[in-house]
Amino acid sequence: MNRVKTLVEHRCFGGTQGVYSHQSECCRCEMTFGLFLPDAAKDGRVPSLWFLSGLTCTHENAMIKTGAQYWASRHGMALVFPDTSPRGEDVADHSDYDLGQGAGFYVNATETPWSGHFRMWDYVSEELPALLADRFPLDPGSQGITGHSMGGHGALTIGMTFPDRFRSLSAFAPIANPTQSDWGRKQFKAYLGGNEDAWKAHDASHLVARHGYPGKILIDQGSKDPFIDLLCPKALETALAASRQEAGFHHRSGYDHSYFFVMSFIPGHIQHHAAALKGS
Amino acid sequence: MNRVKTLVEHRCFGGTQGVYSHQSECCRCEMTFGLFLPDAAKDGRVPSLWFLSGLTCTHENAMIKTGAQYWASRHGMALVFPDTSPRGEDVADHSDYDLGQGAGFYVNATETPWSGHFRMWDYVSEELPALLADRFPLDPGSQGITGHSMGGHGALTIGMTFPDRFRSLSAFAPIANPTQSDWGRKQFKAYLGGNEDAWKAHDASHLVARHGYPGKILIDQGSKDPFIDLLCPKALETALAASRQEAGFHHRSGYDHSYFFVMSFIPGHIQHHAAALKGS
Numbered sequence: 001m002n003r004v005k006t007l008v009e010h011r012c013f014g015g016t017q018g019v020y021s022h023q024s025e026c027c028r029c030e031m032t033f034g035l036f037l038p039d040a041a042k043d044g045r046v047p048s049l050w051f052l053s054g055l056t057c058t059h060e061n062a063m064i065k066t067g068a069q070y071w072a073s074r075h076g077m078a079l080v081f082p083d084t085s086p087r088g089e090d091v092a093d094h095s096d097y098d099l100g101q102g103a104g105f106y107v108n109a110t111e112t113p114w115s116g117h118f119r120m121w122d123y124v125s126e127e128l129p130a131l132l133a134d135r136f137p138l139d140p141g142s143q144g145i146t147g148h149s150m151g152g153h154g155a156l157t158i159g160m161t162f163p164d165r166f167r168s169l170s171a172f173a174p175i176a177n178p179t180q181s182d183w184g185r186k187q188f189k190a191y192l193g194g195n196e197d198a199w200k201a202h203d204a205s206h207l208v209a210r211h212g213y214p215g216k217i218l219i220d221q222g223s224k225d226p227f228i229d230l231l232c233p234k235a236l237e238t239a240l241a242a243s244r245q246e247a248g249f250h251h252r253s254g255y256d257h258s259y260f261f262v263m264s265f266i267p268g269h270i271q272h273h274a275a276a277l278k279g280s
Numbered sequence: 281m282n283r284v285k286t287l288v289e290h291r292c293f294g295g296t297q298g299v300y301s302h303q304s305e306c307c308r309c310e311m312t313f314g315l316f317l318p319d320a321a322k323d324g325r326v327p328s329l330w331f332l333s334g335l336t337c338t339h340e341n342a343m344i345k346t347g348a349q350y351w352a353s354r355h356g357m358a359l360v361f362p363d364t365s366p367r368g369e370d371v372a373d374h375s376d377y378d379l380g381q382g383a384g385f386y387v388n389a390t391e392t393p394w395s396g397h398f399r400m401w402d403y404v405s406e407e408l409p410a411l412l413a414d415r416f417p418l419d420p421g422s423q424g425i426t427g428h429s430m431g432g433h434g435a436l437t438i439g440m441t442f443p444d445r446f447r448s449l450s451a452f453a454p455i456a457n458p459t460q461s462d463w464g465r466k467q468f469k470a471y472l473g474g475n476e477d478a479w480k481a482h483d484a485s486h487l488v489a490r491h492g493y494p495g496k497i498l499i500d501q502g503s504k505d506p507f508i509d510l511l512c513p514k515a516l517e518t519a520l521a522a523s524r525q526e527a528g529f530h531h532r533s534g535y536d537h538s539y540f541f542v543m544s545f546i547p548g549h550i551q552h553h554a555a556a557l558k559g560s
Contacts, residue, residue: 011533064344
């Protein structure tokens with residue numbers, strides 16, 4: 001399991017921005033991920049922040065577009081950039097950008113043709129954390145999770161389900177109520193089948209109402225996000241308010257859905273995670 | 281001349297990261313550029329830093345990969361990201377990555393088939409600054425210039441030739457002695473012809489010896505840059521020392537030629553330009 005191939009390593013802000021691949025047991029294909037290790041990792045295990053990316057992205061987008069390494073290096077924190085789906089010629093795919101490769105939606109698919117490889121839920125919450133803690137100087141007890149768009153959905157659902165594994169939580173423009181959105185219903189039907197009750201475990205707004213998260217959830221959402229009707233931030237805000245979940249939900253005036261939005265607010269997110277993980 | 285098309289604008293760190301195009305008179309084709317305007321530009325003309333990119337790049341690479349907008353916004357400074365060559369079906373090209381489109385080398389070509397469009401020297405030093413000062417709230421008397429690799433070559437040669445237009449100067453891993461390098465001789469022969477004397481005006485090491493620059497030149501170079509033999513930093517360092525040019529030449533241990541190197545040292549470069557431009 002622990003054969004990690006180094007694809008490339010770049011020195012970056014005194015640390016190392018690497019890209020690695022490994023044969024994933026749960027996804028049954030070679031998976032690529034980015035990992036930024038700050039200089040502080042030379043001296044021992046460091047906290048890490050997981051960044052889950054959105055539709056059409058790979059491990060690379062957030063790694064090259066958010067400028068997050070500067071802030072992570074300042075806080076002595078690692079950054080993990082997983083891919084968004086299994087990949088390869090043997091892996092099922094679809095011609096739509098929002099289904100199949102690049103669109104794993106962070107679930108374990110139960111339906112054909114997806115169930116053979118699409119197990120991003122297990123991959124992100126179990127397999128990759130175990131692999132990284134074994135192979136790199138990361139503190140498995142001090143991990144936070146965030147993400148953008150589909151990755152914000154993944155971060156919120158995985159974070160709320162495994163608060164002991166991910167001790168801090170935030171999201172950028174998350175798909176916030178996928179059971180009620182065309183970004184969600186289509187994919188859940190394909191990956192999870194027609195029983196809509198099974199979808200609710202993958203809907204952040206439902207999870208907030210069901211059990212929430214034992215810490216503050218930080219969310220940023222651009223007011224000029226062209227996908228806002230698909231993201232459904234209002235459902236999540238309503239759920240947060242109804243359950244009195246500790247949260248900061250920021251509507252950012254004039255910002256869209258791009259990485260220019262993400263890069264603008266990543267400093268506050270990394271600060272949020274660093275503060276929450278300190279001493280954990 | 282002043283028809284600037286807005287291709288896209290993103291809010292970013294309180295300012296605006298835009299991408300625009302216009303019909304270039306000197307390049308005789310549609311040219312695209314990126315422009316970051318900080319929030320401070322609402323209140324009046326701001327200083328600007330020009331970032332010239334390297335081989336194979338467009339206006340986009342530095343705009344999305346350097347994280348420079350954060351630092352520019354802090355200093356109330358605009359960022360200009362020009363393209364690296366003329367583009368289009370009518371524009372001459374070559375199958376090599378280092379000649380033709382994406383490889384303009386910041387010269388005015390005199391030789392066929394390049395002379396019709398490849399006039400990046402005039403474009404960067406005259407046409408685009410005039411257009412930007414006319415169309416956007418930029419202070420034409422407060423401009424600095426930097427760049428990476430081929431763009432570092434462009435920044436150094438244009439900066440040293442027009443110190444009144446570019447009042448601060450720096451470079452990341454510049455092609456520093458192109459008249460003696462395979463990154464230079466091939467292109468200068470194609471673009472400028474066989475008279476090597478004409479090449480010297482486009483060689484930073486020659487220009488330092490000839491007249492230098494009336495201010496401090498800041499240069500960063502990675503020690504593990506795989507292209508170091510093509511970049512020839514030693515020739516430039518020797519010339520800087522021989523002419524007692526005010527300069528800071530930093531060898532950065534373990535860094536390579538990538539944008540992870542650039543992003544790691546852009547904070548210091550923007551600080552350098554902001555300090556030099558303050559009050560100019």
